[in-house]
Amino acid sequence: MRDVAIVGVGSTQFGRAQWSLLKMMCEASNDAIVDAGIGERKIDAVYVANMGASRNNRMAGLSSGLVDRMNLYPHTVSETIENGPASGASAIKHGVHSVASGYCDLVLVCGGERMQEVNNFEATEFVSYLSHRYAEYPYGVTLPSLAGMFTRLYMERYGVEARHLAMVAIKNHLNGAKNKKAHLRIPITMEGILTGPDALNNNPWIAEPLRFFDCCPVSDGSSAVLLAPAEMVKEFKKTPVLIAGMGQATDSQAVQDRPDPTELTAVRMAAERAFAMAKLTPKDIDVAELHDAFTILEIVESEECGFFKKGEGHKALERGETQIGGKLPINPSGGLKSRGHPVGNTGVSQIVELVLQLRGEAGDYQVPKQPKHGFAVNFGGFGNNVVATVLKRGV
């Protein structure tokens, strides 16, 4: 098996796109191609990550559309991967397999989602299709409602308070404000969202104890990475980033079927597998992008991945360890909370952000001290399908 490196990255701005889904994806893909400087070299395969185009955009077989728009036919292998909100990392995993096995040399992985096609109610409904068809969905379960129940239990058991959730939102909004591609570039304050006289109006309940600013926005956006065998990286112009490890795990679809609903077993297993493949430990990681679709998830994932002990993620947050200048910066890009969450694309965008960090190209939100190892968790469903990735600067 060959080692696989990321040789180019690209991304659109996140938010509410004025362009079509395919046009966004072309922009991100072209940016990745230009970033790598592939010259006359042909792209052997295109993997597209998307969750909702069939329903929301009335488009299926997106990879064929992208290949067509980019004039990559007829030689290019292409496929669309749908794995819920973990589609992005899953598509990268397929790309890695193709390159590692020798099936392909140069692989483009592009994530894209355009959610504004539907209103927020429909978007919430569409995302709730991730819940169990018979045990959850018919009873009105939505992802925010599952997250609300999960948060309540976690707060009771581990002493997490509303202010800790707010601290995650404040940190990630502050980071996102420095990221010119973030959806929500609005710094927020504890007084404004939790303790001030108008906080309840600014930050109303969504699914108690979760409030408005505890939930990620509904975003459009596209990101792309270009993969190549490590032995070929000298042919490209940018500092390569090695995909050192990838792990995936699947938990019960219905949260009620888990022995302990506060455990995110699939996150833990996916992280363990990724670290084992990379021959690294959580202590080696310099920067992480975690799947903070809800603020509680950043705290819990930081524990399940082994960065902090169970029940102590919020204490590390309080100590400032997860800030950009902290011991382990988490979501310096703003995370899903502020950068945005175009669901099927998010896993790709997390990797793009880590590559920028490892290359030292993240600009105003660059983590100091030249990070060498990055880590991402892409979380599908309510933790029922999780992909973790470890990246390493250089090959």
Place this chain on the structure above:
Amino acid sequence: MSPPVYDWDADEYLTSEEERMIDELEAMLRPPALPMAPYPPKSVLLASGETMVVRQALVEEVDLMLKVIQPLSWVTRDFYDIVSARLFAELLGWKTHRVRDEYCLVGVIDGVLAGIVNGRLFDEKHGVSFHTLTLKRGLRVGSHLFASKMEHHIEYLGQDEVWIVAESPIGHRRWMIEYPLEKKFEVQHELGGAPAWVLTRDTYFKAKSRLVTGTRPVSDELLAKSYPLREPDLRVMLTQIEHTLEARV
């Protein structure tokens, strides 16, 4: 093609004779006015930690508002075009005394205009909501200002009902669904064809704790900071409102 520029200083070119003739005609053209209670200013602490003063706009501030609004008439996103164009006309009508019993409230952050709402009295007991225009997005400025408008109609103007239409999906979600408003399709709202909805006193007081916020009185120092009204940075405002996909890695 660039949009035409509004001629801000047309009045400068009138001769005294013209002015006299206009004064005489003016008395015939101006509508009679109902007495209107003032809207007491309040402050709202936003999610960003910034304090927004919500106060009544002065007629003298209309020109500045028109200057800010005009470029938005070409922004199609979220129906800024129709809302801005109509608000432009309504404020001009207010300034020139061509709209009866109109009022305007503004949201001001550090002296900079952040949002505008307006409406008018249909009669003593019924109000008409015109428009809500958010210039600084993402902080529920529009939501706070719309709530202030309803507060003005019900609590300070003492009205029983406010008739409302929405011209954008955002407006429909924020007003019709969030309050929630009642259908009153038999009323022909002055904004034209869109079906009218109504905020009653009962609906207002049920929604008040959720949606109406702010602190009174506003300190003299804070209130003074909201004068003179300053325009927001046009480039920043348009970028934030349009939020285009121009940035690249």
